[in-house]
Structures are given as structure tokens and as C-alpha cells.
Amino acid sequence: MGYRILETDDIPAYLHERGHWADVTDIHVREVSDGNMNRVFLASNADGSHSLAVKQALPWVRVAGPSWPMSPERADAEARAYEQVAKVAPDKIPVIHGYDADNYALVMEDMSDLEVLRTVLNEGASYGPDASARIGEFVAQLTFATSDFGMDSADRKALIAASVSPELCKITEDVVLSEPYIEHEHNHWLPELADLAASFRADARLRTEVADLRYTFMTSAQALLHGDLHTGSVMVGEREGAPVVRVFDPEFSFVGPIGYDLGLYWANVLVSEERARELGALTDHGDQLRLSWEAFETEFRRLWPTRVDTFFDDAFVDRFLSRVWTDSVGYAGTEIVRRIIGFAHLTDLTTLPDPVPASRRTLLLGRELIVRREELTSPEHIRALV
Ligand SMILES: Nc1ncnc2c1ncn2[C@@H]1O[C@H](COP(=O)(O)OP(=O)(O)OP(=O)(O)O)[C@@H](O)[C@H]1O
Ligand SMILES: [Mg+2]
Incomplete structure (x- = not known):
């Protein structure tokens, strides 16, 4: 060693x-x-x-x-x-x-005066006004700065080279973006979900869509990502009366598609909503996807006039952001699926008195997000689906 x-x-x-x-x-x-x-x-x-x-x-x-x-x-x-x-x-x-x-x-x-967001949510507290907005801004600020809009082309190539992380990317490519859709010893699920797990493995359309997202994950070097932006990678709390949000644990960071970071967060938001629904404890869960997207988009557009390469014009940013949105919806779906029938599951669901109904609902939602991501073009569309 x-x-x-x-x-x-x-x-x-x-x-x-x-x-x-x-x-x-x-x-x-x-x-x-x-x-x-x-x-x-x-x-x-x-x-x-x-x-x-x-x-x-x-x-x-x-x-x-x-x-x-x-x-x-x-x-x-x-x-x-x-x-x-x-x-x-x-x-x-x-x-x-x-x-x-x-x-x-x-x-x-030392952030031990703060609490991990997943823990706070699992204990029944709400997100509060700040967490999702700060996370959306975080993604915009990091990804704009490390994209071809925020960095000159040569510096970007150097960043991409320095940030190659084959071992951790391979974990994501396997555990998130393929294993749940094939027979694999890592996979496990509640016995009551065996029918869905089998139908997902037999679902050719689903598999092609996941292959598409996997290919984008492997090839789309848009910006430096956090790479593991779930609610266990965020701490929240208060200092001197003001809300504090801190993102941590970016060890899976690499240069990839921006939608991967947003999608991971959204999956966790949707899972925590289904937990709360099951417990009759819904609070502000339904707003969080929209709040994080709006904060992301607002911040990205705020930064847009500072771009280093103005060949990318204003019409292009609309197109770019709409692609990021669609990718995010798809990755949210893959993250949900892998957390229910893949290797590592989430305490949000596993600690429910009866995890079956919420797990079934969420799993089906995950599939819809993957296969219908092109037609789900706004947070309202996703609300309708939930
Ligand atoms: N700066 C910090 N201040 C206080 N506590 C921390 C800090 N960093 C980490 N922790 C605590 O340690 C735990 C593990 O940290 P972290 O998630 O970074 O480790 P990890 O081993 O990479 O975890 P994972 O297996 O989830 O990737 C956190 O959940 C948190 O409770
Ligand atoms: Mg970690």
C-alpha cells in the first residue's frame, strides 16, 4: 500500500x-x-x-x-x-x-454541528426553503465554471485529462447503469418486487434507453461533476440564525454529463417523497425537484453572459439546458431503479414499517422517467406522473 x-x-x-x-x-x-x-x-x-x-x-x-x-x-x-x-x-x-x-x-x-440531509428527512423534517435551491445553484456554479462556457478550451482539455477516474466511473457504469437490468449477483430486492425486477430485465425498450443514458455518461464530457450528489452527500443546519447547506463527499467526481448530478439528487428527492407519503408525513417534498431545477437554470443563465466562447449564442443555451433537463430526468430514473432492485438500497425505503408499497410505486416511477424522458419536459409533467 x-x-x-x-x-x-x-x-x-x-x-x-x-x-x-x-x-x-x-x-x-x-x-x-x-x-x-x-x-x-x-x-x-x-x-x-x-x-x-x-x-x-x-x-x-x-x-x-x-x-x-x-x-x-x-x-x-x-x-x-x-x-x-x-x-x-x-x-x-x-x-x-x-x-x-x-x-x-x-x-x-468540522461540520458536526450540521446534519446529513437524508437523516433529517428520514426523521420527518422538511427540506426548508433553502436546501434544494442551494443544491441547484451548486450544480450550476460548478458545471458552468468547468464547462467550455466557463473555461478556455486548452484548460478544459487539461481538466478533462486530470479528472479521468476510471475505477469510480466503472462502479457507476456497472452498479447504476447496467446491473439492475441484467441478471447479476449484486442485485437484490424485496420478494414482493420480484415480478417487477423480472419485467425490467425483460424490457427491451427500457434497456435501450438505459444504454443511451449509459453511453452519454461514458462519453459526454460536459463539465466537472460531483458524481454522487445524493441526500447523504449534503449537510444542512443553521449557523448564527442563517440556514447553511454544504455539499460534501465528491470522490466520484469526473467530467461528465451535467444531468447526472441533478438526476441523482432528484431520485433521492422522489424516494424521500414516497417515504413521506407512506408515513402520511408529506411536507414540502413535492416542490424540491422544481426548486432545484429553477435554481440551477437561473444560475446557469445568470452566468451565461460571462461565457468565454461567444460563438455559443443565446439560442444555444436554451437548447443546451433543455438537453440537460432531459438527461436529468433519465438519470433520476436510473438512480431510483438501482436503489430498489440493484446493489445498494436506501434507508428511506428500507426502514419503512412496510417498504413494499412505496418501493413498488417508486420503481414504476423510475421506469417512466427513463423511457418517457423526452416527453416529460417540465417539473409539472413529473408532478403529474408522481
Ligand atoms: N467534515 C465533516 N465534518 C463532520 N462530519 C463529517 C465530515 N465529513 C464526513 N463526516 C461524517 O462522516 C460520514 C462519512 O463521510 P463521507 O460520506 O464523506 O464518507 P464516505 O466513506 O465517502 O461515504 P460513502 O460510503 O457514502 O461514500 C458522513 O456521513 C458524516 O457523518
Ligand atoms: Mg463517499
């Missing part, structure tokens, strides 16, 4: 050595890793006035151990994405204090 794997007890000396912390005797550390992939430690001093988070990628998938090797270079992708976002949307990510490329470790702001 050739690098230093940090344990809880190593963190104080590590932070001191790296120049992040003066008094090495006053650092208390706890591990808070709750994801599948990496380790996260929180360090704070005795009176709580100073704290930092350390995230390190191991040379394997954390929850699987050495039997599932995975290159720690995913941490490079995460650091690179944060570096790009910091230029255009620093208020929407944690403050990054440093990246140690030798040890694949990122030192960043």
Missing part, C-alpha cells in the same frame, strides 16, 4: 506535523466513519473552540476490507473537485484546510 493508514490515536500527531494544530496535547479524536468507503475522524480541543475533520481513503472499501481493493486515488478526485468548487461556490462546501496526496488524507472543516 505504501502509505500511512491513520488510526484514531495517530491523528493528534498527524495534525500537528501537518501544521494544522499547535498544541498536540490538547486534541481529542473520535472516528465517525459511517459511509462505505473511507474513514473520517473528528478532532477537537478540550473547550471545543477548535475542531477539524480528517478523511482518509484506504486502499480498499472500508466496510469490505482488503478483500475488496480500491485505489485510494479517489481521494485525489475529491480534493480536485473541492479545489474547483472553492473557486466558484466556496460557501457550499466545507472549508478545505489541506490535502495530503502522499497519504490520501483531506483535512477539512
